[in-house]
Amino acid sequence: FFFSSRRRHTRQRSVSWARRCVQETAIADFYLMGIYANVLNHPDWKTMFGDRIEKKYPVLHAYAEKRMKDFNLYYGKCKTKLYYFDMPGRAEMIRITLKQMHNPFEDIRIKYEDWPKEKVSGKFELQQLPILECEACGINVCQADAIMHRLGIRYGYLPISNPEKLYKVLWWCNTWKDIMEGCAKLFGPISEGKKVQTRADLFEKTVPLYFARMEERLKLNKAQSFLVGKSYTNADFYFVGIWRGFIQNPMFPEFKEITKKFPLLEQYFEVNNKLLQH
Numbered sequence: 001f002f003f004s005s006r007r008r009h010t011r012q013r014s015v016s017w018a019r020r021c022v023q024e025t026a027i028a029d030f031y032l033m034g035i036y037a038n039v040l041n042h043p044d045w046k047t048m049f050g051d052r053i054e055k056k057y058p059v060l061h062a063y064a065e066k067r068m069k070d071f072n073l074y075y076g077k078c079k080t081k082l083y084y085f086d087m088p089g090r091a092e093m094i095r096i097t098l099k100q101m102h103n104p105f106e107d108i109r110i111k112y113e114d115w116p117k118e119k120v121s122g123k124f125e126l127q128q129l130p131i132l133e134c135e136a137c138g139i140n141v142c143q144a145d146a147i148m149h150r151l152g153i154r155y156g157y158l159p160i161s162n163p164e165k166l167y168k169v170l171w172w173c174n175t176w177k178d179i180m181e182g183c184a185k186l187f188g189p190i191s192e193g194k195k196v197q198t199r200a201d202l203f204e205k206t207v208p209l210y211f212a213r214m215e216e217r218l219k220l221n222k223a224q225s226f227l228v229g230k231s232y233t234n235a236d237f238y239f240v241g242i243w244r245g246f247i248q249n250p251m252f253p254e255f256k257e258i259t260k261k262f263p264l265l266e267q268y269f270e271v272n273n274k275l276l277q278h
Helices: 002-006 013-021 027-041 042-055 059-076 088-100 112-119 144-155 164-186 192-220 232-248 256-259 265-276
Strands: 080-085 104-112 131-134 139-142
Touching: 027 042, 042 192, 059 144, 080 088, 088 144, 088 232, 104 112, 112 232, 139 144, 144 164, 144 232, 164 192, 192 256, 192 265, 232 265
Parallel strands: 080 104
Antiparallel strands: 080 131, 131 139
8 A cells, every 4th residue: 555655664653643643634634534535435445455554554544543533524514415306317326326425415305396496596507407516615516427427436436447347337327328318308399299109119129128238238247236346336326226216117117017028137126226225
C-alpha cells in the first residue's frame, strides 16, 4: 500500500507523526481520509487492502480510524436530497445506490399536481427529475445516468480503471436504459395506431431479444449473484431499479409472461430485490 513507503523509517517517527496530526487538521488529513474512505467503501479495494492495512500498519490504521470519527463532523453537514416523483421510475436505481453506499439521504417525492409549479422554480436545471442535491457541498446534479456515473465512479461501482469490465457494466446499464425508454415512448405524443405498433414491436421483438442476451451474459458470469464480476456494480443497481419501476409496473402486463421464459433473470431479481432495499 503506497502510504507505507512514507512510514517505513521508524515506528517511533510514525507514532510522533500521528500524535502531531491528531492535534490539528491540515490539508494532508483531508487527502489521507479521502483516500482511506475510498479504500473502505470500494468493494474490491476493501477486500484487497482493508485487513492488510490494519495488520501491517496498525499505527496508520488507528490514526485513520480516530480521524474518521473526527471527520464525521464534516460529513454530517452533507445532507443529500434526492428529488423525484412518488414512484420507482428513473430514480429507483439512484435510491438503491445511495442506500448501498450507506449514505443517509432525504427521499423527496414530489406530487404530480405540484410539479408544474416546482418545475419553473429555478431549482431544477433542465426542468426535469431526478435531481441529487447537497446544499453544504454546493452540488446539484441532474440527469439520471450522469448521477449514476458520478456515484459509481466516486464509490467504486463503475470500474473506470478496467476498460473490459467497464464495458460489461455499461452494456447492462445501456441495455436496460433501452427497455426503459421503449416503455416511455408509449406515453409520448403519437397516434393510437402508431402506439399499438410501437407496443407490439417492443414486447414481441425488442424485449424478448434483450432478455435472451441478458440471460446469456448472466450465465457466463462466474458469480451469478452479480451481473459483472464478484461484487455489486452500477449494472446491478440499474437492473433491480428498472425491474421494480418498469417490469413490475401493472401498466406493462406483457412483461409478466415474457419474464417466465427467463428464469435466471427472475431468480437474480428475487434474490437482489431483497438485498438491495432502501
